[in-house]
Amino acid sequence: MNFDFSDDQKLLKEQVRKFLADKCPTKVVRRVLDGNETHAEDVWKGLVDLGVPATGIPEAYGGLGLSPLEVCVIAEEIGRAAAPVPFDSSVVLATEALKLAGSEAQKKKWLTALAEGKAIGTLAIAEGAQPPKPRSIRTTFGNGRLNGKKVPVADGEAATFAIALANTGGSGDRAVSLVIVDLSQAAVAKKRVETIDPARKHAELTFTDANAELLGAEGEGWSLLERLYDAAAVYFAFAQVGGAEAAMWMARDYALQRQAFGRAIASYQAIKHKLADCYVKLELARSNAYYGAMMLTEGGADLPLAAAAARIAATDAYDFAAKENIQTHGGIGFTWEADTQFHYRRSRVMALSLGGPMAWKDKLVSRLEQKNAA
Amino acid sequence: MDFNDTPEEAAFRKEVRTWLEANATRKSDDTQSFRARNDDPGLLVKAKEWQDKKAKAGYARITWPKEFGGRGASPILQVIYQQEEANYLVPLGFFDIGLGMCIPTMMAYASPEHLKRYVKPALHGQEVWCQLFSEPAAGSDVAGIRTKAERDGDDWVINGQKVWTSGAHYSDFGIVITRTDPNVPKHSGLTMFFLDMKSPGVEVRPIKQMSGGANFNEVFFTNVRIPDSQRLGKVGEGWKAALTTLMNERLAVGLPSGGLDIDELMELARDTDLEDGPAIRNQTVRSKIAEWYVQQQGLKLTRYRTLTALSKGQTPGPESSIIKIVAAPKMQDMGAFAMELMGPAGIMKEEIPHAGGFQAQWIGGAGFRIAGGTDEILRNIVAERVLGMPADVRVDKDIPFNQLGKK
Numbered sequence: 001m002n003f004d005f006s007d008d009q010k011l012l013k014e015q016v017r018k019f020l021a022d023k024c025p026t027k028v029v030r031r032v033l034d035g036n037e038t039h040a041e042d043v044w045k046g047l048v049d050l051g052v053p054a055t056g057i058p059e060a061y062g063g064l065g066l067s068p069l070e071v072c073v074i075a076e077e078i079g080r081a082a083a084p085v086p087f088d089s090s091v092v093l094a095t096e097a098l099k100l101a102g103s104e105a106q107k108k109k110w111l112t113a114l115a116e117g118k119a120i121g122t123l124a125i126a127e128g129a130q131p132p133k134p135r136s137i138r139t140t141f142g143n144g145r146l147n148g149k150k151v152p153v154a155d156g157e158a159a160t161f162a163i164a165l166a167n168t169g170g171s172g173d174r175a176v177s178l179v180i181v182d183l184s185q186a187a188v189a190k191k192r193v194e195t196i197d198p199a200r201k202h203a204e205l206t207f208t209d210a211n212a213e214l215l216g217a218e219g220e221g222w223s224l225l226e227r228l229y230d231a232a233a234v235y236f237a238f239a240q241v242g243g244a245e246a247a248m249w250m251a252r253d254y255a256l257q258r259q260a261f262g263r264a265i266a267s268y269q270a271i272k273h274k275l276a277d278c279y280v281k282l283e284l285a286r287s288n289a290y291y292g293a294m295m296l297t298e299g300g301a302d303l304p305l306a307a308a309a310a311r312i313a314a315t316d317a318y319d320f321a322a323k324e325n326i327q328t329h330g331g332i333g334f335t336w337e338a339d340t341q342f343h344y345r346r347s348r349v350m351a352l353s354l355g356g357p358m359a360w361k362d363k364l365v366s367r368l369e370q371k372n373a374a
Numbered sequence: 375m376d377f378n379d380t381p382e383e384a385a386f387r388k389e390v391r392t393w394l395e396a397n398a399t400r401k402s403d404d405t406q407s408f409r410a411r412n413d414d415p416g417l418l419v420k421a422k423e424w425q426d427k428k429a430k431a432g433y434a435r436i437t438w439p440k441e442f443g444g445r446g447a448s449p450i451l452q453v454i455y456q457q458e459e460a461n462y463l464v465p466l467g468f469f470d471i472g473l474g475m476c477i478p479t480m481m482a483y484a485s486p487e488h489l490k491r492y493v494k495p496a497l498h499g500q501e502v503w504c505q506l507f508s509e510p511a512a513g514s515d516v517a518g519i520r521t522k523a524e525r526d527g528d529d530w531v532i533n534g535q536k537v538w539t540s541g542a543h544y545s546d547f548g549i550v551i552t553r554t555d556p557n558v559p560k561h562s563g564l565t566m567f568f569l570d571m572k573s574p575g576v577e578v579r580p581i582k583q584m585s586g587g588a589n590f591n592e593v594f595f596t597n598v599r600i601p602d603s604q605r606l607g608k609v610g611e612g613w614k615a616a617l618t619t620l621m622n623e624r625l626a627v628g629l630p631s632g633g634l635d636i637d638e639l640m641e642l643a644r645d646t647d648l649e650d651g652p653a654i655r656n657q658t659v660r661s662k663i664a665e666w667y668v669q670q671q672g673l674k675l676t677r678y679r680t681l682t683a684l685s686k687g688q689t690p691g692p693e694s695s696i697i698k699i700v701a702a703p704k705m706q707d708m709g710a711f712a713m714e715l716m717g718p719a720g721i722m723k724e725e726i727p728h729a730g731g732f733q734a735q736w737i738g739g740a741g742f743r744i745a746g747g748t749d750e751i752l753r754n755i756v757a758e759r760v761l762g763m764p765a766d767v768r769v770d771k772d773i774p775f776n777q778l779g780k781k
Contacts, residue, residue: 001383001450001685002376003678069375252761267764269750272757279756280696284672287693291675294375309668316668361664362657368640368667369654 003290005073013073019050020081026339032084033199033342038158044085048117053091056099061111068231068296072238072289079239079350080246082342084199086120086155088353092235093228094121097163100231101178101216101224110161110180122159124150124181124205125225131355132165134175134222139207141166141179146212149204154353156203157190159183164205164212165221174219181212197345229354230307234292237314240350241285244314247321247343248278251328258330271328278321285310285317305371308364315351315360322347377678379454380685386451390458393431398424398462418502418544421465425499434497435473442481442489443497450684471540472496472503476549479619480568483606488568492547504545504571505619506536506593513538514751516551517560517613521595523552523567530554530567530605532575532598542578542591545571549619550595551612556776563775564612567600574598585737633705634731636667639712642728646715653715662711669704673697692760698742699752706739708732 005013024043032040047053056071057063064070071091078087091114098111098121113119125132127139128151139148141164150156150164161182168177181188187210195202216224252275255266265271292310295303322343326333333340351357379387428434429443436452438444445451459466477496480489495501512518521534532552542548548571555563571578575598580588607615640663646653653659676693683690712732713720723730743749757763770778 001678001681002378003675003682004375252763255763263767264764267767269754269766272763273750273753275761275763276753276756279760280699283676283693283696284669284700287672287675287679288668290375290679291671297375309671312664313668313672358661361661364664364667365660368636372637372640
């Protein structure tokens with residue numbers, strides 16, 4: 001039985017953790033939350049120097065060629081710090097999409113740029129009010145031109161390229177394809193949108209005859225997206241586990257110092273049981289996330305099921321820890337000055353960005369049905 | 375990452391399989407079991423035979439030192455043996471408390487002569503042990519026990535009552551915690567002994583549980599004499615000895631194995647016709663199934679993390695402390711939900727496939743949430759030992775036991 005990370009992986013995790021504790025304390029999250037910058041460029045540059053974007057990229061494209069496990073331990077630390085950097089968009093979603101569906105030329109161009117930190121990528125799927133689905137995508141792609149509007153796009157302003165879902169004229173799930181589009185061209189307009197988490201800036205991207213090319217085969221967009229989300233769900237789960245753990249300890253630390261009715265509130269069972277429940281959810285999430293990481297690494301047939309379980313457990317753990325952290329703090333936890341808001345905001349952004357728990361629970365049962373039928 | 379055995383573990387597993395195949399019958403399906411029950415005296419005889427066979431082959435207590443009949447081997451090998459044994463139809467459950475809790479306490483406190491006398495018969499299933507701790511007025515607060523032990527020459531005289539004593543009705547010996555000094559605060563006045571359950575003055579009465587079973591007992595002591603040589607630890611240090619036992623309890627009490635789970639729930643949901651079609655297509659039903667699946671997987675995988683630490687010769691982290699907190703309410707809630715799916719007939723025992731099984735979970739879950747540490751006590755333990763939060767304020771801390779509740 002070897003269901004744990006290696007010593008080297010734990011060392012890497014420690015290294016990233018120390019870097020973020022030093023360079024990305026909560027005051028940096030607050031700086032981005034309150035300010036105008038698209039992300040913490042200083043922190044991002046440091047992560048690039050550490051080789052974070054290069055970690056999971058094959059050596060042939062200038063990366064470090066490490067396994068998903070190394071990316072997972074990094075994700076956990078990014079989540080713990082609630083770091084205001086385009087990790088989810090670029091290191092997880094754009095990188096994985098290229099690895100999954102990119103042509104040799106596309107990989108050479110974009111993965112190399114990502115590994116060197118010269119490019120930031122993102123994923124552009126949603127188009128406003130309705131949850132995205134093949135028949136609701138209005139953005140079109142044909143004759144090398146992309147037209148339409150995507151919103152919200154995480155890191156849309158900072159990103160140098162996007163992978164977008166566009167209608168290519170097929171029917172049913174085959175109506176849509178993934179395309180890759182350079183965001184530096186004049187045919188792309190970027191506009192910041194206000195969201196619940198100003199520490200992670202989002203944008204509206206408008207494409208007017210923008211140059212773009214297919215990523216993967218035409219009509220395969222929806223099934224590629226499904227596979228991309230499975231991989232992303234695992235990485236996100238680690239970030240959510242890191243965030244949940246940080247929120248839990250923040251609540252614990254405050255409960256130890258806050259006095260009420262003559263003693264520390266940490267000595268009351270109402271608070272102890274609440275935080276014990278945080279720990280229970282956290283460990284369920286961690287165990288499910290580990291299995292997701294294992295399936296992702298070995299390309300196991302159980303990945304779709306493991307990814308869904310990891311996603312559901314981690315979303316639950318982070319949501320719960322983030323909200324009960326505020327509750328444990330009482331009134332001070334609801335002020336703008338308190339650090340509690342960072343995890344509360346981030347937990348909801350992460351819960352929604354790959355589709356919410358309701359959709360993943362439905363997916364999980366479908367996958368269980370498929371597995372049982374097989 | 376992988377779930378594979380190390381070469382040493384694989385070799386041991388193979389050896390165990392070969393031995394089990396030669397000595398036991400393989401289960402035809404994994405819902406079959408053969409646990410300790412009250413209503414079948416023949417089962418104890420079979421269990422004793424099986425235990426003796428195991429002990430002779432060196433599988434009864436793999437982690438114990440060789441001098442006590444063990445192999446002095448790593449806990450992971452013990453786990454491997456149990457994993458393999460679970461595939462065979464063998465009678466289990468009679469010796470877990472004795473070998474998991476009582477004898478380890480004996481090893482910590484009993485004299486070499488007593489160990490020579492008692493360990494081997496216990497290991498070979500010839501003598502069964504029970505643990506006499508809980509009392510009607512001392513459950514979660516077990517240090518609040520009232521059973522008295524008074525010194526009389528070379529003996530102690532015991533009077534009082536224990537409750538929830540598993541297997542007392544077929545046990546030969548027991549370890550008992552008593553109050554030897556009511557004039558000091560509660561933790562300081564306790565002393566532990568072991569005793570012959572056939573001693574004059576010991577009366578065992580079964581407790582019929584809500585589930586209909588009767589695996590537990592009340593045990594009454596009326597002027598029961600125990601020689602001082604059967605004292606375990608110093609006079610007044612019984613709490614320390616009890617902690618030794620309870621620490622071993624945490625290793626001994628596992629998950630209930632077998633039983634109905636997600637597969638059966640999905641089967642039921644496929645077969646249940648709701649107003650808008652099969653229940654399995656209903657989003658509320660699907661959400662519930664997904665949530666319990668995530669818990670079931672989470673528990674299994676958490677156990678794998680603990681086993682990984684054991685396999686590497688490390689001390690496991692605190693993650694296994696979540697297991698009963700999750701498993702017990704899940705049993706109760708999933709049972710109740712399955713019954714709801716069946717509609718009004720969900721209350722009937724035999725109408726619908728699996729009905730009895732889910733009802734048993736719903737009933738049994740209510741007990742499992744209490745046994746071996748309530749949900750609430752387990753949350754205190756997580757908060758205090760894992761999260762480093764303060765223990766409760768003890769209003770009885772510095773008050774002599776016999777002054778408690780008096781103003």
